[in-house]
Amino acid sequence: MSDDEVDHELLELLRQSLLGSTQKPDDITSDTKVLRHAEFIYDNSIDVNIDARSTRAAAQLIWSQMQQRNYSTETWSEHELHPKSKDEATLNFIFVMDLLNFSFWSEKSEDERFAVEYRGKKWTGYWSLVACLQRALDEDIPITTPSFYADELECPDEKLAYVFRSSTEEEIPLLQERIDCLREAGQVLEEDFDGSVANLIEAAGNSAGKLVNLLSHHFSCFNDESKFEKRTVRIMKRPQILVADIWAAFNEESYGEFNDIDAITMFADYRVPQMLHTLGCLTYSPPLDSIVRAHQIIPHHSPYEVQLRGCSIWTVEMIRREIIRTNPSAKVNAILIDFFLYDLAKEKEKAGEPAIPHHRTRSIWY
Numbered sequence: 250m251s252d253d254e255v256d257h258e259l260l261e262l263l264r265q266s267l268l269g270s271t272q273k274p275d276d277i278t279s280d281t282k283v284l285r286h287a288e289f290i291y292d293n294s295i296d297v298n299i300d301a302r303s304t305r306a307a308a309q310l311i312w313s314q315m316q317q318r319n320y321s322t323e324t325w326s327e328h329e330l331h332p333k334s335k336d337e338a339t340l341n342f343i344f345v346m347d348l349l350n351f352s353f354w355s356e357k358s359e360d361e362r363f364a365v366e367y368r369g370k371k372w373t374g375y376w377s378l379v380a381c382l383q384r385a386l387d388e389d390i391p392i393t394t395p396s397f398y399a400d401e402l403e404c405p406d407e408k409l410a411y412v413f414r415s416s417t418e419e420e421i422p423l424l425q426e427r428i429d430c431l432r433e434a435g436q437v438l439e440e441d442f443d444g445s446v447a448n449l450i451e452a453a454g455n456s457a458g459k460l461v462n463l464l465s466h467h468f469s470c471f472n473d474e475s476k477f478e479k480r481t482v483r484i485m486k487r488p489q490i491l492v493a494d495i496w497a498a499f500n501e502e503s504y505g506e507f508n509d510i511d512a513i514t515m516f517a518d519y520r521v522p523q524m525l526h527t528l529g530c531l532t533y534s535p536p537l538d539s540i541v542r543a544h545q546i547i548p549h550h551s552p553y554e555v556q557l558r559g560c561s562i563w564t565v566e567m568i569r570r571e572i573i574r575t576n577p578s579a580k581v582n583a584i585l586i587d588f589f590l591y592d593l594a595k596e597k598e599k600a601g602e603p604a605i606p607h608h609r610t611r612s613i614w615y
């Protein structure tokens with residue numbers, strides 16, 4: 250970290266200690282701090298390492314495949330279950346989707362794990378969430394309307410349990426936590442943004458960074474940060490993927506028009522780190538490697554977990570810089586690299602290709 254960034258951080262700490270965190274909305278800047286916190290985590294990691302040679306090779310592989318597949322924001326809407334209309338309904342859909350976009354992993358078998366049958370297919374993982382939301386709308390349950398999911402009378406917990414019902418014996422992981430997220434988000438939208446997600450987007454003034462900071466400031470269930478080596482480190486996975494999904498779904502226009510979209514980093518989930526390990530970019534210390542391979546739970550906020558998340562963010566930044574270095578005119582950012590790595594991970598999983606297991610942390614943050 251450069252000296253002036255250390256000064257910046259110290260000034261920030263001094264300001265916060267004097268003013269407290271009584272941040273006012275107009276204090277909310279567009280600086281998310283995520284990337285430099287990821288670099289800090291990488292610089293202080295002992296259990297996760299980035300292999301420079303593999304990262305350079307991965308950059309070339311990723312870039313050539315992204316070009317072959319013509320990977321762009323358009324790819325987002327091509328997914329069967331993603332909403333296609335470029336309107337407020339899609340904006341409201343994406344907000345609820347990324348409010349709940351976490352922790353689908355299961356130790357059950359493929360046949361017994363939580364799954365959703367919809368449009369004649371069985372959906373698991375992230376797609377099971379998207380299927381639940383689409384199914385609810387088909388059943389005339391307005392699950393993407395803030396005033397609805399804020400209202401425990403009109404939308405009791407039982408109705409939400411019905412929306413997220415499973416076609417197997419295993420229910421959706423963290424159902425109660427998902428209900429709590431919906432209640433908080435609905436109430437905050439009602440109180441601070443007149444019940445409208447569009448007003449929240451408007452308040453960000455076309456700044457992706459400011460929208461991330463508005464989400465982490467107003468909604469505790471979006472405030473994804475941890476402590477590492479006695480410092481607060483902001484990871485902000487769901488706020489950032491929310492911004493990215495809006496940007497992609499609207500093809501950089503309308504609600505998706507942001508003047509600083511490249512400030513968004515990789516989204517520190519449990520699937521992309523696994524893919525980065527498969528590509529040889531990430532390597533784990535022997536203790537961490539055996540914990541991951543044994544499917545042992547890694548607690549949220551633990552040093553192991555923070556290193557996995559922070560180093561994944563920094564690795565994708567290294568991949569992005571390498572693509573730009575070798576292809577100066579490349580139209581690429583961390584979002585498109587991340588989206589590509591997630592989809593590639595799912596393709597490889599479906600093809601039954603061997604891979605280290607993803608790490609097991611159960612939380613609402615990813």
Ligand SMILES: Nc1nc2c(c(CN[C@H]3C=C[C@H](O)[C@@H]3O)cn2[C@@H]2O[C@H](COP(=O)(O)O)[C@@H](O)[C@H]2O)c(=O)[nH]1
Pocket residue numbers: 324325328350351352353354373374375376515516517518519520521587588589591592615
């Ligand atoms: N970093 C990153 N994490 C992502 C996604 C997505 C889906 N994004 C779609 C939109 C555009 C892309 O093209 C994708 O089609 C889900 N996740 C996270 O993964 C986990 C679910 O894993 P599994 O249980 O195996 O489905 C869970 O933490 C979920 O939050 C992504 O793109 N990037």
